[in-house]
Amino acid sequence: MNVKKFKKYAYASAFIALLSCSPAWAEPSETPEELQKSGPEYMRTEGIDSEEAYQEQSAEQEEIINNNISQDEVNIPIFDMRGDDGVLMSFRPSGITFLSPNRILVTDENNQQLHIFDIEGRRFRRVANPRSLSQPRYTGLSNIENNKFFAVGSHYHQNNNVRYVWARSVLHMYELRGEIFTDSSAEINYDPELAWRNTGHYGEMTENPLRVEGVACDPIDDIIYFGLSKPADENGKITVLTLPLSQVMEKKRKLKFENFDSDLLLGTDPLTEEPFVLTDICCVPERGLLFLLSSKSKDERRAGSSQIWFQANGSQNARLIADQIAPGNFASGLGVLQRGEAFDIGLVFDNNPELNDTPSRFMILKDIDI
Numbered sequence: 614m615n616v617k618k619f620k621k622y623a624y625a626s627a628f629i630a631l632l633s634c635s636p637a638w639a640e641p642s643e644t645p646e647e648l649q650k651s652g653p654e655y656m657r658t659e660g661i662d663s664e665e666a667y668q669e670q671s672a673e674q675e676e677i678i679n680n681n682i683s684q685d686e687v688n689i690p691i692f693d694m695r696g697d698d699g700v701l702m703s704f705r706p707s708g709i710t711f712l713s714p715n716r717i718l719v720t721d722e723n724n725q726q727l728h729i730f731d732i733e734g735r736r737f738r739r740v741a742n743p744r745s746l747s748q749p750r751y752t753g754l755s756n757i758e759n760n761k762f763f764a765v766g767s768h769y770h771q772n773n774n775v776r777y778v779w780a781r782s783v784l785h786m787y788e789l790r791g792e793i794f795t796d797s798s799a800e801i802n803y804d805p806e807l808a809w810r811n812t813g814h815y816g817e818m819t820e821n822p823l824r825v826e827g828v829a830c831d832p833i834d835d836i837i838y839f840g841l842s843k844p845a846d847e848n849g850k851i852t853v854l855t856l857p858l859s860q861v862m863e864k865k866r867k868l869k870f871e872n873f874d875s876d877l878l879l880g881t882d883p884l885t886e887e888p889f890v891l892t893d894i895c896c897v898p899e900r901g902l903l904f905l906l907s908s909k910s911k912d913e914r915r916a917g918s919s920q921i922w923f924q925a926n927g928s929q930n931a932r933l934i935a936d937q938i939a940p941g942n943f944a945s946g947l948g949v950l951q952r953g954e955a956f957d958i959g960l961v962f963d964n965n966p967e968l969n970d971t972p973s974r975f976m977i978l979k980d981i982d983i
């Protein structure tokens with residue numbers, strides 16, 4: 614699916630949603646058939662900052678409809694993330710990886726548990742942590758190998774207090790056996806603390822603390838990537854740091870980050886008139902890296918749209934592969950599933966339900982050209 618076609622898909626689906634979707638807090642459907650009847654629910658007018666922007670987007674939607682694109686062609690469903698009792702009011706998804714074509718593993722920035730969902734946003738199981746943790750605030754998740762994962766903490770310490778350093782600066786390994794984590798899961802903190810301190814943006818005394826948004830592992834090339842949203846790059850580019858994966862897993866102390874070289878600039882989202890931020894990264898084995906960019910208003914009450922970029926191994930140039938994704942939702946995590954030569958990309962949206970009365974959501978982009 615190319616970018617131009619995807620933009621048409623996104624806008625036309627949004628237009629259909631305006632006509633047919635149920636209220637944001639309607640009782641979630643219980644079957645795929647009912648979910649399809651309710652229509653995609655991801656176009657929200659609150660995500661548009663001005664009447665001029667709204668009119669411009671409406672004109673584009675009208676043009677798409679006049680071009681006779683059918684609903685079957687443009688329907689990209691997005692699902693409220695929900696449990697047995699309905700929408701998960703406090704759930705804030707931050708990282709995602711596929712367990713199978715029909716199951717995803719998701720980190721929750723609001724609590725210490727990881728969750729298994731099906732691909733229609735229904736929680737299949739909460740996977741209990743084998744030990745008590747002090748609110749690690751996981752912000753990223755990456756597959757290492759079959760059923761082994763790294764979950765990374767935010768490393769962001771706005772209050773410059775040492776207790777936040779200890780609680781949030783984590784890189785935990787989880788191993789899933791069936792639907793249960795092994796007893797050794799999250800037992801060891803693999804976080805390369807000395808390497809972080811050497812950046813000058815880590816710890817209780819720094820004036821410009823860093824914030825880790827995503828982690829990606831490439832066992833083939835022995836690289837672990839960390840995607841940062843803070844501090845901002847002085848040239849307006851994304852910030853990604855790398856280390857040898859094997860040395861991190863061996864807990865080597867004398868490690869030094871290398872900067873990942875990319876020409877990807879963080880532009881401005883026209884829906885919010887705010888800069889995009891890097892919210893997650895994902896490794897596509899033997900191909901390259903995916904970058905997820907999203908935006909929201911300064912008060913965090915309105916989300917804009919999102920973009921996905923891809924940078925091939927050995928290249929410095931990133932190319933846009935999906936644009937204007939789910940306006941009105943804040944994409945916070947992405948995972949990739951390879952099906953032969955085709956790729957599906959799963960996205961979770963942290964809409965901060967407690968603040969904004971908007972459910973966190975999940976969607977899949979199918980047959981993406983990577």
